[in-house]
Amino acid sequence: MDSKQETIERIIDRALAQRIMQALSVGGSENRAANASCVQAKTEVLQVPVGISNRHVHLSRTDMDTLFGPGSALRRKKAMKQPGQFAAEETVTLKGPKGALSKVRVLGPLRPETQVEISIADGFVLGIKPPLRMSGQLDDTPGVEIIGPQGSVKTTQGVIAAMRHIHMPVETAAQFGLRNGEVVDVEVGGERGGVLRQVVVRATGDSVTEMHVDVEEANAFSLQNDELVRICGY
Amino acid sequence: MDSKQETIERIIDRALAQRIMQALSVGGSENRAANASCVQAKTEVLQVPVGISNRHVHLSRTDMDTLFGPGSALRRKKAMKQPGQFAAEETVTLKGPKGALSKVRVLGPLRPETQVEISIADGFVLGIKPPLRMSGQLDDTPGVEIIGPQGSVKTTQGVIAAMRHIHMPVETAAQFGLRNGEVVDVEVGGERGGVLRQVVVRATGDSVTEMHVDVEEANAFSLQNDELVRICGY
Numbered sequence: 001m002d003s004k005q006e007t008i009e010r011i012i013d014r015a016l017a018q019r020i021m022q023a024l025s026v027g028g029s030e031n032r033a034a035n036a037s038c039v040q041a042k043t044e045v046l047q048v049p050v051g052i053s054n055r056h057v058h059l060s061r062t063d064m065d066t067l068f069g070p071g072s073a074l075r076r077k078k079a080m081k082q083p084g085q086f087a088a089e090e091t092v093t094l095k096g097p098k099g100a101l102s103k104v105r106v107l108g109p110l111r112p113e114t115q116v117e118i119s120i121a122d123g124f125v126l127g128i129k130p131p132l133r134m135s136g137q138l139d140d141t142p143g144v145e146i147i148g149p150q151g152s153v154k155t156t157q158g159v160i161a162a163m164r165h166i167h168m169p170v171e172t173a174a175q176f177g178l179r180n181g182e183v184v185d186v187e188v189g190g191e192r193g194g195v196l197r198q199v200v201v202r203a204t205g206d207s208v209t210e211m212h213v214d215v216e217e218a219n220a221f222s223l224q225n226d227e228l229v230r231i232c233g234y
Numbered sequence: 235m236d237s238k239q240e241t242i243e244r245i246i247d248r249a250l251a252q253r254i255m256q257a258l259s260v261g262g263s264e265n266r267a268a269n270a271s272c273v274q275a276k277t278e279v280l281q282v283p284v285g286i287s288n289r290h291v292h293l294s295r296t297d298m299d300t301l302f303g304p305g306s307a308l309r310r311k312k313a314m315k316q317p318g319q320f321a322a323e324e325t326v327t328l329k330g331p332k333g334a335l336s337k338v339r340v341l342g343p344l345r346p347e348t349q350v351e352i353s354i355a356d357g358f359v360l361g362i363k364p365p366l367r368m369s370g371q372l373d374d375t376p377g378v379e380i381i382g383p384q385g386s387v388k389t390t391q392g393v394i395a396a397m398r399h400i401h402m403p404v405e406t407a408a409q410f411g412l413r414n415g416e417v418v419d420v421e422v423g424g425e426r427g428g429v430l431r432q433v434v435v436r437a438t439g440d441s442v443t444e445m446h447v448d449v450e451e452a453n454a455f456s457l458q459n460d461e462l463v464r465i466c467g468y
Contacts, residue, residue, distance in 0.1 A: 119453065120453035120456070121355070121449060121450070121453055132425050132426065132456070163425075164426075185428075191366050191397075191432060192366065192398075192432060192451075193431040193432055194419075194428055194429045194430045194431045194432075195428045195429035195431075196428045197427040197428045197429075198425060198426060198427055198428075215355060215450075216355070216449075216450040216453040216454045217426075217454040219353065219354035219355055219450040219454075220450045220451040220453075220454030220455070221454070222354070222366070
């Protein structure tokens with residue numbers, strides 16, 4: 001319910017804004033409103049290219065042995081932007097209580113712990129509700145059956161939906177007054193524009209600046225790979 | 235599209251609103267950060283329940299005849315929130331150049347034109363890129379093959395991804411100073427919180443207040459059906 005006070009406030013708001021606009025006589029340029037809060041925050045903002053993560057799996061040495069054979073190695077298919085990371089030729093099938101997802105890409109290199117990153121929609125297909133986590137934070141996460149060409153493994157944990165995050169070198173973070181682990185807002189323009197809040201900064205020495213979102217987040221904002229978004233609101 | 239002028243206007247709007255708020259000493263401080271811009275704008279905001287739309291089809295009389303038999307009628311499975319709208323028992327298969335989606339729900343009642351609403355991810359499966367449109371705006375949209383139990387039809391247009399929008403009665407719109415067709419920002423709290431911009435207000439006489447988003451938008455913001463979000467930034 002709008003109170004009289006709020007009605008007055010809004011009328012004042014608009015009238016004042018209009019008057020200032022008239023005074024400024026600013027013509028219609030092509031700038032998009034989606035950038036407003038960034039523009040407010042500072043004149044120069046950190047622009048970050050987007051990297052869209054489809055569902056994928058990181059494997060431990062033990063699970064690699066089970067799924068692809070003892071001593072097997074991941075074959076590099078394509079380098080990822082983050083140094084040393086790559087998409088492997090190997091894929092697996094994920095099987096949950098409700099359904100399965102096939103041809104799920106394995107990412108290399110091997111890790112100390114197996115981790116399965118899926119979207120919320122993937123979770124519906126599998127019948128598993130993935131908690132929102134940063135990579136590596138696997139306590140109290142559900143497991144899933146992983147099926148490879150040489151065997152299968154039923155993990156007891158490791159299924160997550162990745163929290164959106166921004167990789168960047170420590171120097172870039174310092175330059176913009178950001179700290180590792182800090183949570184920022186990211187402004188996206190366009191026909192499905194908006195603001196992503198709760199975006200975690202991951203500032204480490206050898207990182208390449210890139211915001212990771214999953215396919216659903218990308219589609220919800222009509223984001224493409226390598227499209228630039230702006231950090232603001234920190 | 236917002237012009238630079240409108241951007242400036244909004245910035246001034248918010249700054250002035252804040253100042254007036256301070257002067258009047260209105261406003262609690264317990265609200266979450268995610269609500270900041272709403273709180274800034276006014277003390278009381280319009281809260282709107284979310285309705286999540288999965289892929290669905292609206293059929294014309296002619297296409298209904300082809301797919302389900304001459305003179306066939308949709309059988310009501312479940313009422314939708316908007317008066318007169320319902321999910322039908324009937325489902326169809328969509329077939330595109332790359333793949334197919336089965337068990338796609340038909341929504342009733344029948345419409346003058348067949349319309350197919352899918353997500354961007356659905357578009358990848360079908361091999362069809364759905365343009366972002368408001369319901370009924372079908373010029374220059376792609377077609378798809380629709381397969382029913384009695385026949386199939388190849389439409390030449392009608393495939394869209396729905397623009398997020400808010401249904402509301404005209405009186406509610408008037409109460410909050412909103413106009414039909416106006417574009418607003420919507421603030422969402424929570425672990426995947428943020429702001430959805432470019433949300434279109436659809437104020438018509440018999441509407442029930444509800445924001446429609448697709449499954450990807452819902453999952454990107456961790457939104458559930460009937461969860462409340464806040465209109466702000468208009």
